[in-house]
Amino acid sequence: MAPTLELYTRKIGHPEWEEPFVVNMGPQHPSTHGVLRLYLELDGETVVRCDPRIGYLHRGLEKLSENMTYTQAMVLTDRLDYISSAANNTGYCLAVEKLLGLEVPRRARLLRTIVCEMARISSHLLWLATHALDIGAMTVFLYCFRDREWLLDIYEKICGARLTVSYPRIGGVRLDFTSEIIDELYQFTEEFPTRITDYETLIDVNRIWLRRTKGIAVVPPEKALNMGLTGPSLRGSGVPYDVRKFRPYDAYDEVEFEVPVGKNGDTYDRYRVRMEEMRQANRIIRQCLDKLAQTEGEPVVAEGAPDLLMPEKKKAPRAVPHPKKGFMVKGEEVPVVPEGEVYVSIEAPKGELGYYIVSDGSGKPWRVRVRAPSFVHISAIPEMVKGHMVADIIAVIGTLDVVLGECDR
C-alpha cells in the first residue's frame, strides 16, 4: 500500500468547533519566492493569524565567516541576496575597509556605484516580473527578463560571472572596465528609460492591477519605521530614509538623484517607488559613466589593500636586545585587521543591508553579523496580512520583495 502524503495540515473548519482552519502555505509554493512557509489560521478566506516559519535555507553564514579570513568570507556575501550580489559585496567591503582605514580610489568607487545600481535595476526587474506574475499580469514577465538578461550579460563581460559576481574587493574592485563595456552600458542607459515606460503602459492603469494593489497592506509611516521596514517598502509609506542620502558611501555623494517616496503606503505606492527608483538608478549609472572618463587610467585598488588570499596572521621581524648576541631578530605577530568593531550599512535593492563586524586583530573576523532587509520584512508579514484575504498574502510577499537566501543566511 502506498504511504499517505501528509503534505499539509488540514482541519475542517466549522463554527461550532471553534477551531481555526489551518493552512501551511509553502515551503514549496510558486509564489513564495524561495522556501518560506507561512502557517496561516483562517476564518473563511480571511487571515486571522499568520506565523512565518523560516530557516529552510539556513547555511550558517555568520558562523562560517568566523572561521574564514576576511577575503574568503566576502565570497559568502554573494549568496545572501543572490539577485543583487554586487551590492552585498560592496557593503561587506565597505565595512572591512572602515576597519582597516583604507581610502578607496575614486575610479573604484565609481565602478562600484555602477555595479550596485546595475544590481538595483536587475533586482527590481526580477521583482516586477515575479510580482506581476503572481498577481496575474503575465506579459510583463518575459519583457523584464529580456532586459535583466542584458544586464547579466554585461556583468559577465565585466567579471566573468552573471549572478555571484564578487566583483568588488576589499580596497576597490577586481578589474577595470574595458571600453567595450562602457559603450554597452551607454547603450543600455540610452534605451532603458523607454523600456520602463513600456512596462508602465502595460500595468500602471490596468484595472485588475489597481484592484489587486490599491489599498492592500497599508502601512502608516511611524508603524513602518517601528516595524523596521527599510528601502522601497519604507519609502512607499512616505518616509524618505535612504542610506545613500543619509550616510553616503562610494560615489553617491557626487551624483545627483532623487529619492522617490509614496503617499498612501499601500502596495501600489511601493510599486510606483520601485519603478521610479529604476529610472534614478539609470540616471546614476549615466552620471558615473561620464565621470569615469575623467579618471581614465587611475588605479582601481587602494594602496595597501590586503591580498586576495589574505594570510591568517602576519609575522614581522623585530630586533630584540639579547644579553649574549647583542640583539636577535624575533618574529612578532602584527595585527592584520586592527581591533575594533564597525556597523556599516548600504542601501541594497531590498532595503538597508548592514554588516556589523567585530575584529580581534587577527586575520579572521571575530563576529560577522548581517542585518538582512528580507529578514526584517518577513517578520513584518504577520502584521501586514492580518485581516486580508489569502490571495493578498501573495501580493504582500511580492511587494516586500523578500529573498530567502538573505533572510535565513
Place this chain on the structure above:
Amino acid sequence: MSVVEILKEKFGAAILGEETTADQLGIYVSREVLPQVMRFLHDELDFKHLADLCGVDYLGWKGKRKKAERFEVVYNLYSLSRRELIRIKVPIPESDPRVPSVTSIWRVANWFERECYDLLGIRFEGHPDLRRLLMPENWSGHPLRKDYPLEPEEEWKDYAELREKARELSRYEWGDRRVRGG
C-alpha cells in the same frame, strides 16, 4: 550636547562606559536600566530606527579591550532627524544570560531577539513569543556560541525519521516510469 553626555547626566552610574572604534560610538549600558534607557532614546532623543540587534560571544577573546562578561547584546540605533548612529552594548554574564526585551519599544526587535535567543541562548525577558527561529525547535545547543562544535557530534533527533520518510516516499509508485524517464 552629545548623546553620551545626555545619557550620563540622566542615568549616571548605569552608563558603564563608552568607546569609539572606527569613528563609531559605542555606549555600555547596564542591563538593569536598559528598558528605561531605550525608551528615553526612542521617545526623547528620536532614535526611531533600530537598525540592528545582535549578540556577540566573547569566549576566548584575545583582543586588547578587556571584556568583563562573556556575552554582549549590541543594539545599533539610528536617528533620522539627528542623522546619528549609536551603538548600545549590554554586557551579560555567562551564568545568567538574561536581558530585558525591547519589543514593546520597537516591534522590529521581535525577530532579532528570537534569532539571538536561538543562536546564542540569551533569554529576552518580556518577549511575547520567545521560540527558536532558524534552527528546528528541538535542536540542542546554540550554534553561534564559540564553544559550539564545528564538526557534528551527534545527529539531530528528527533526522532519522526524516530519512525514513524520504525512503518511504521514494518507494511510492508515482506513475508510469517509462514516461517519466523519457
